[in-house]
Amino acid sequence: QARATGATYYIAPNVAAGAGSGTLSDPWNLFKLETLTLQPGDTVYLKGGDYRTIKPTNIYKQLDLQNISGTESNPIKIWAYQDEKPVFNFNNFTPGRDYIAAVYLTNVNYVHFKGLRITRLKQFADGSGISYGIRGEYSNNNIFEQLEIDHIGGGGITLWNSNNNLIKNTDVHHLDDRYSQGDNWGGADGIAFSGPTSNPNQSTGNTLDGVRMWLVSDDGVDLFGHNGTITIKNSWSFWNGYYQDDNMSLKQPACTAGHCGNGGGFKLGPPGTDFTNQAPRRTIYNTLAFENTSEGYNQNSVDTHVVSQMFNNTAYKNGTIGFQFQYYSGNTPMVHIFKNNISYDNPENIRYSGGATNNIKNTWNGGVTVTNADFQSISSVGMDGPRQASGDLPDLPFLKLASSSDLINFGVAI
Secondary structure, eight states, X not given: OOOSSOOEEEXXXXXXXXXXXXXXXXXXXXXXXXXXXXXXXXXXEEOSEEEOOOSOTTOSEEEEEEEEEOOSSSOEEEEEXXXXXXXXXXXXXXXXXXXXXXXXXXXXXSEEEESOEEEEEOOOTTSSOOEEEEEEESOOSOEEESOEEEEESEEEEEEEXXXXXXXXXXXXXXXXXXXXXSSTTSSOEEEEOOOOTTSOBOOOSEEEESOEEEEESSEEEEOTTBOSOEEEESOEEESTTOEEOTTOOEEOOOOBTTBSOOOEEEEOOOOSSOOTTOOOSEEEESOEEESOSSOSEEOOOSSOOOOEEEESOEEESXXXXXXXEOOOTTOOOOOOEEESOEEESSSEEEEEOSOSTTEESSGGGSSOOOOGGGBSBOOOTXXXXXXXXTSOXXXXXXXXXXXXXXXXXXXXXX
16 A cells, blocks of 8 residues: 655665665665655655666666656656766776666556766677667656766667657767677667667657757667657757767767668657558647758658657758658558758758648748748757756757848748
8 A cells, every 4th residue: 555645765876785764864785775665655766976876787677666656646757866976987887798777667657757967888799689779668657857868879869669658858979889890880879769760669648858869870769660659849950970089079889781870869759550641640830850960850761650749850971861851652641740841951951742731831942931040040069058947948049030031930830
């Protein structure tokens, strides 16, 4: 039976396993979380500092959280303590097996994670697998807020068959899988709800809000093989398909056997089933995709496809195409819903072969021109900089409309 009021526990770095009583003055080790029976309304505070794993290098799930459930009205909170910065730091850890997850969630529901950082988890050197910052399965109704996941030899946050989760004001960056066999650079995605088309990821009802993805060797967001619905809003995906070398120089990976990572901003499909003429399963609005090595927004359709609705998004200076939503042989074109989108200074701004009924008031529909003067700034310097104190994205002039722009009030109400 759940307690009438939630309990509060404390965890700190550099505490011996089995020591402590969970109080502020006598905290537990991080891995106490694996055995602690948390109840709805409980709060676990993590003190600032570097947390080190105590698991062997050949253990897949380094922090293994299973069967933890709050409720909608009384979620469980796993939060940074006050303004302190808890960091799960793997910089002295070398994986001893193919796949490693820093944090693995199984049947974790109504848990709110806030203020944590996961960093420096390498990829297994023989390239037979990748690492993950957070990987979850069958975990629903969670909030991942103000997290930072960076310098991982693989993926940032990957959720499998997990519903109604919110990823909010979170950064994932500096991810690459350079050692992968046969597809090096192509297995690291910032946020992924992906899966093979033979066994699609059925996650549905998830939301990304205020998320940044940058310097990811494959895609900022990857929904390949994702059958569910998702909403992505107020989020930025940029500089993907690049990496930083040891001298902090920005480079595009050299292709090996044709593989060098996709470098897309938002990869929106395909799902594992042909959803022709179905209701939209991707709702994307108020987002930016800029300076990625390939497409800004990509349906990625081969034999199957999914309806998307795209409102008030901007694709700027991506390497190939701003919005790529064309169809291939054997597919029946359907009408995506495109309104108030800007595609500017991409080698090809739009590649679209569906009907035009709901493709209106975008910069490629005519009636308006786009130049540098339409924007307060076209310099992306600082877009990877510190967030506001609230956790919101930086408030910068990049790609905001200038007061004299003819794009103002050109669109339609959404």
